[in-house]
Amino acid sequence: MSSVYQINKGINRAITFKGLKAQYIGYLAGGLVGLLVLFAILYIAGLNTYVCLFLIAGLGTGLVSTVFRLSHKYGQYGLLKKTAKHGLPRCLKFRSRKLFINLKKVDDGRYSK
Template sequence: MAVYQINKGINKPIEFKGLKAQYIGYLAGGLVVLLIFFAVMYITGLPVFLCILVIFVLGTGLFYQVFRLSHKYGQYGLMKRSAKRYLPGYLKFNSRKLFTRLKK
């Protein structure tokens, strides 16, 4: 039996198998949605092989996307990226020249 270590240090994000912080919840939510989708497909009468194949492909895509986001943005990066959309255009700066010239 494998023993998995979950990092619960002080001021450190929860990490499980390379997933950090909120990405664990995203993966769990996605898996629940896939389970419900499988049940709906099965109840509608689709062949079981087709249901399993579709869920396998969607599940693989879900794992790939969540791990990619976790590695690309880290613990808070995705929230910062989504919050950046709400900044007004006049507060966005493309360079630091404005601030470096203030000292002169």
């Protein structure tokens, strides 16, 4: 007796939505929630409705275009790699050789303190 199973061809692929990849979907969603909160604050503060709409529409357009540009430029992991690269030091300075002199070789060929 044979059964028919459907194969999910999206396994181990990045989540995409309308061209956005991976974490950029979250960035866009967070930005839109922030714009909604900003609109509510401005409206409750008494700012003219049309001014609020114009401001939020402009900021929303900038947000969407920026997120799409970053998604297409860096891809799924590129922006994370770029931010991680900024955390690396340019050089390492040692004032003494004591750290290197006291190293001992471990069984797997590495060195340990």
